[in-house]
Amino acid sequence: MRLLKFSLFFFSIVTLAQNKLVTPYETGNGNQTTTYEQCIAFYQKLDAAFPTIQMIEKGKTDSGKPLHLVLFSADANFESNANKTVILINNGIHPGEPDGIDATMILLRNLATGKVKAPKNVLFAAIPVYNIGGMLNRNSYSRANQNGPEAYGFRGNARNFDLNRDFIKSDSKNSRSFQAIFSELQPDIFLDNHVSNGADYQYTFTCIATQHERLGGALGEFFINEMYPEMVKDMQKKKIDVVPYVNVYGTTPEKNGFNQFPDTPRYATGYTTLFNTLGFVPETHMLKAYNKRVKVTYEFMVSAISYAEKNHAKIKSVRAAAATTYKAGDSYPIDWAIDSSKVSYIDFKGFEAGYKPSDVSGKNRLYYDRSRPFTKKIPFYGKYKATQFVTVPKAYMIPQSQWPVLDVLLLNKMEYSQLKKDTIIEVETYKIAQYETAKSPYEGHYGHYNTKVERQTEKIQFFAGDYVFSTEQKGIKYLLETLEPEAVDSYFNWNFFDAILQQKEYFSSYVFEDLAKEFLDKNPKIKAELEQKKQEDKKFAENGAAQLDWVYKKSPHYEKAHLLYPVFRVN
Template sequence: MRLIPLAIIALSAASASFGQSTAPLPGLPAAVLPPVQPWSGASERLVAAATDAWITPGERAGFATTPRYAETRAWLERLAAASPLIRIETFGRTAQGRDMLMVRASKGGTDKPVVLIQAGIHSGEIDGKDAGLMLLRDIALRGKDSLLDTVDLVFVPIYNIDGHEAMSRWNFPALRGPAEKGHVATARGINLNRDYAKADAPETRAMIALLRRLDPILYVDCHVSDGFDMQYDITFTYAGWGRYAYHRATADWLTGRFGPTVTTALERAGHIPTLYPSPIDTREPAKGIRQAPEGPRYSTGYGDFIGVPTVLVENHMLKPYRQRVLGTYVLLEAALKLAATDRDRITAAKATDRASRPATMLARWKPAATPIGWIDDFKGIAFATYRSPASGRLEQRWTGKPITFRMPIIGQDPVETVTLPTAWWVPAEQAEVLDRLRLHGIRFEAIDAPRSLALDQVRLRAPVVQPAQDGRFPLKASFDHVAVTETLPAGTIRVPSDQPLGLLAAALLEPEAPDSFLAWGFFPEMLTPASTPEHFVAAPLAEALLGNNATVRRAFQAKLKSDPIFAADAVSRLKWLFAQLPDHTSSNLLHPIRRELSANAPVS
């Protein structure tokens, strides 16, 4: 066994805390999680006394368990009945038919900006729910109502409710509490924090509608991290760590104001905060931590694309649940105070971002060859290694020994940037796409008469369907852009890029974008091979084309010479020639969305 002075290696699911909630199962250890780091902080004073009539279910249980949906709802309804500051609404229904709850804490007044906080998008990571109940109690009944003087709080206690109710000791087994936790995905198996762009789940659609309705000045998404042991207990981040954000004004507010303010509040309360360290390789921590752009599949990426300052809270999984909940409370309270102080500054930043009209969008990137920075005293935990008879490889056992070391920060270099068109044209029959555009609030209009236009047409090259992910079969491909003149029928939809959500439209409609509808596999019909007539008809038509069209003949001969497999395949030869016939059209591998370029714009 050897001691390695590095801190961030993922625990496997086998490194679970078996039997946290009940007695150990026969043949399994009572606990295999690493030693708990000693901790006490000023935030412990936030916990209600055991005799308090308004003690939350989590506090009553000593933070050993977390309440289920029905108990959470009942407690909130009792609080709403006791305080005029609290109102409960439903804003959607889950796939299994449960009401999605939002709690508005407000002193009234019109046009007050809103801070939107959500918990349980990954419902096993439920710290935000129990912290939010405590904070709401203290706002409503314990003298913290001044937090609502200039802003309203809207709190979603459980986003992924169906997953939350599928509680088990085996869900998120590396999290140190609560005893039983919900599932990461919905009842349909969709990870809601991968669904903001494609919006397949009813829960996602309800949340997007709520975001549009509230247009918050701050959006906070509460999670718990995985993969590390380290001294930090409360971590948080933003899209691309702020560095790689697509909208600069809101990103600059997050990095310049939110981060320092919340860090100070957490440190004063006895916590050890930092920006969320995302590992390059959990088995080789010396490779460093990652900073990278984010697409709109994520809450933080979506917030960036729509110009809403969005924070991802990532509490450290191996810290006790009590400590994590209390740190979350401190962060949320500090966020509310700051939003109230900076409400005008945030509103101006949002307006600046929404008035911007980027000419380009980064579509692909790769890790930078050299670090873009270093953390000189990363607060880690040492581990020892042993040869596991189960895995057959060296595994880690965290020793509990605090260490510090120098951690490289790995940034990203651009690989592909697309030039945004003047507009995108979507066929009227693409109902699934139009539905998403409406949901997101992207502006478009239909033409009422045919229109002939010079367009950029995109055809896929070497498409590869990827393994299933979150209810879709993603697609990867290369692309050929061809300038064409095409007459679009009445009813075709024009989506202009000159609009506040033009960048989000680009992320969804540009084929190269990693979260585009194409990338998520929205157009499987275009993978259907083009049909050809019976060969006794196709062959003489192809022969006539070869005899009469020198350009096609030269291209055909070149392809025969360069591709022996094609040359030996009679069917492929006929299909290729038939596709070259005048006025022959095929949707095979043709991206259905056309791009309208300005007069001098280059083709991507």
């Protein structure tokens, strides 16, 4: 029987090889991954050989090469429509983690040839290689923590951006092309294939199931209580254990347990969640053999297709209902923290760990003993609680002068209108009251955090051509997460509005001294505030320059634009 199975396997490989439809990974030793050129050539052959496969170019990347999209449809209808569940796979965002690149090539071939049953209710789409520049930067050493393949790509893209931090700020052409693809497909399910880093353990496959609270309501409950558990069960039927992504570095998982990964909107699934897409990040274990990692990545995609095929109607229904979860006047959460009061326990399969003297430094170093596997119950903190809210406005007003932000909003297909004439409108304004700035660069930015605002209602002059973004649209969560400056990945925190943080006009003390006295004499209330502040703050009382600056900022001479956030809320 085993001989017969081997003969059939050998025959199928020979037949595929004759048709040149064997992937470079399959013809290698199990520890080799395709090159970029081989990958694209393989998909071109699939496209030419099967009417159910289509490969198209979809925008540019920082490398200068186009981003490709490969589609499979059992009926050769490649239009994304309401009748099919759309699955989008992203590969090679970190090309040193190529498991998904090779696994997806095999899967699309097997779908086309019928080795995997073709789903009638699913449109399957895949980006073969997202970070092309990184894949072209091929080496064998940059992944020091990883067991194979023999050669692979580099984490940074052609401009050295980590593309899995670029989904909101969109500094790269890769991100801009991805957003065009995403807006066009409007996928129901999204997978971003990765390889993990961190601790050692027995599992080959771990997974980030996106923070379900960000999906919200019935959609979030469906995702975490129905969809994900069923997919895990399907993997277990194939004898593949699944555990949440082990978010542990520098210590051991069993010591204190671990948390659900916080995939904020800068990350792939954090971004896709803003559009109510059901997102997963498969994270194979870096120290397992490459052929085993490719296999489990392949099987998880098959499980996703199987679940989508069986449950396509429900997926469509629950996502459609989620589009109306938030409306003007509702409270929307813009910051989250782990809820440590809600803990579950996992039968975790790990390895005993300990410390011994380092051969390099002589100091204690962590090590794992693979000859001593264990299964222990450890805590997993998988629930988040909202820690800050904003009230959803009716609309956001954005002056046309703020074109860098407008470009990204329009790229993401946010619906808008423009004023037809100059108009004075009563709006809620934000003044940036507090913020901190990173001391080191992060992905091309010195980002802000701990941002606080002061709110005020004012009548503001807007002009013909200024933009109005109603929150009554599918992209409501995207608007809130990017335009509310206190949100973690807001455009303010990503430095889009740094020009307002710099004061443009100042004063000469010897001139303004007389103007300040005249102003205080005419405004006794402000003069009384100054005297009170001097009594309460000794350093301020001894600093004449600080007092003069305080008066200046209370006077009509101080520029209104300083710290005034140029996005306005219509309530």
